[in-house]
Ligand SMILES: Cc1cc2nc3c(=O)[nH]c(=O)nc-3n(C[C@H](O)[C@H](O)[C@H](O)COP(=O)(O)OP(=O)(O)OC[C@H]3O[C@@H](n4cnc5c(N)ncnc54)[C@H](O)[C@@H]3O)c2cc1C
Ligand SMILES: Cc1cc2nc3c(=O)[nH]c(=O)nc-3n(C[C@H](O)[C@H](O)[C@H](O)COP(=O)(O)O)c2cc1C
């Protein structure tokens with residue numbers, strides 16, 4: 434049983450993985466474990482530093498990147514008001530954390546599993562690889578814009594078969610899409626798990642649905658509560674009904690969600 | 693310290709009620725606190741038929757608050773009674789149904805469905821339907837419609853207390869408060885959200901798919917407090933204060949101007965245990981206000997010259 438709670442925990446470390454330009458930093462934030470024994474990779478946590486006043490009333494959702502007995506790690510890119518403040522946290526600062534939230538990815542043992550990560554979408558797969566019962570069946574494909582050093586990719590590539598493609602120019606995009614389709618076709622009988630920007634996810638969804646391939650997609654929406662209460666984060670499911678991404682997702686079967 | 697409050701036939705353990713739409717059906721929060729400790733829970737707005745709500749995006753964070761245009765997405769009153777209510781601790785905590793409709797008849801029908809339900813402690817009537825009425829004003833801005841909707845609910849509600857929830861998007865809140873009282877309301881609750889808007893300058897589009905949305909959170913507290921103050925002076929029935937309450941001190945401000953209880957909304961997003969923390973903090977805030985109990989504090993505002 435995964436027990437969900439809300440706790441104040443201390444920051445252990447804030448590590449900058451690399452800087453692409455001044456405005457966008459890549460940060461690995463390690464906190465004390467909030468008393469979680471386990472989680473399902475693909476689940477996320479809401480974070481809100483205790484010293485935040487009322488100006489930013491919402492917590493911020495991040496995929497759980499790693500969890501061990503002592504620590505919880507998230508990995509994020511600075512993109513706005515909240516993440517820029519989070520990047521300025523210091524060891525010892527207290528952060529209110531609630532989770533683990535959402536459903537998480539499937540992890541069938543001894544099944545060829547293709548991990549498709551686009552940019553920051555790589556975050557949940559770090560823990561996925563570490564927790565998988567049969568990691569030798571995993572294969573990682575990583576599409577990225579900024580240099581690899583900004584991501585935890587290399588550590589992951591040591592554990593599973595992995596390849597990365599960088600998008601330097603718009604002409605690179607068709608090559609990346611072609612490679613994703615190839616990998617999905619080669620993975621027949623297995624499952625593909627995807628996390629990344631919406632156009633990336635659309636490519637995967639279209640190919641999976643067209644070919645009848647099993648795939649799961651992890652979605653991102655603005656979130657206020659993170660627990661299914663405010664109905665601010667909905668997407669449409671297969672029947673066209675609004676469902677909360679935070680509570681019914683963030684992971685959806687590719688053929689049962691509208692992007 | 694005795695934090696109990698009584699009004700309109702309800703007895704609450706403490707004056708902290710969670711506000712409609714910000715606390716789901718309560719069950720979403722059961723791993724963050726003991727629901728039985730809350731003074732009450734107002735559930736998500738309920739309509740006769742299920743509603744899918746508005747298109748996305750529906751929410752945006754703003755300084756000290758947020759805008760929402762959810763569009764009362766809900767599974768319908770019948771599904772609430774069947775699937776949610778039995779799981780709630782209604783014997784220990786007041787479960788208040790929030791009624792959403794855009795016509796007087798529908799309000800009456802909703803009250804009729806809920807009237808016989810043992811687990812429902814009271815009905816809160818949300819008259820903030822944005823649709824324009826025959827008189828030309830939006831439903832909740834038309835005092836005549838407020839009176840009629842209140843009467844329709846009172847006629848069909850059995851012995852349930854009826855709380856009419858007012859919109860602040862009016863010229864004179866006192867007129868609306870009196871309109872609800874005239875319709876037979878047992879209590880008032882206010883305020884609902886203030887109409888607002890946000891624009892993305894990169895795309896030049898409104899951020900919300902619905903173009904406009906309701907502003908809530910600490911940013912609206914001064915407006916809410918003023919409305920509650922004016923409503924309390926305008927009517928003889930109890931008033932529940934709502935709007936930007938994020939701490940025990942905030943709650944006591946509303947009680948000082950005359951509110952009997954309060955609802956906590958957007959502050960539930962600061963952290964999911966915030967309402968429980970406010971309850972924990974009430975005794976300390978009461979000492980700070982040098983108040984012996986809630987009744988003594990209620991309406992004890994000292995005006996200039998007094
Ligand atoms: C389930 C889930 C997991 C996520 N995991 C990660 C992760 O591991 N690493 C990471 O870098 N980012 C992740 N994100 C995105 C991250 O939450 C946003 O980048 C962050 O909230 C932006 O906050 P901000 O205040 O800096 O940006 P602002 O633009 O100032 O944000 C304002 C609000 O808009 C919302 N918002 C803005 N951009 C996004 C976005 N792209 N996605 C979702 N909400 C957004 C946020 O809720 C935020 O509160 C995840 C999002 C979700 C929903
Ligand atoms: C996301 C969200 C959904 C809401 N849904 C409802 C609703 O269904 N019915 C209703 O009467 N009020 C609804 N409200 C209004 C709140 O109950 C409350 O009146 C308002 O937010 C002001 O209080 P606050 O500043 O404490 O949030 C909603 C508010 C928010 C933020």
Ligand code: FES
Pocket residue numbers: 655656657658659660661662663664665666667677678679680
């Ligand atoms: S963030 Fe509130 S329902 Fe998902």
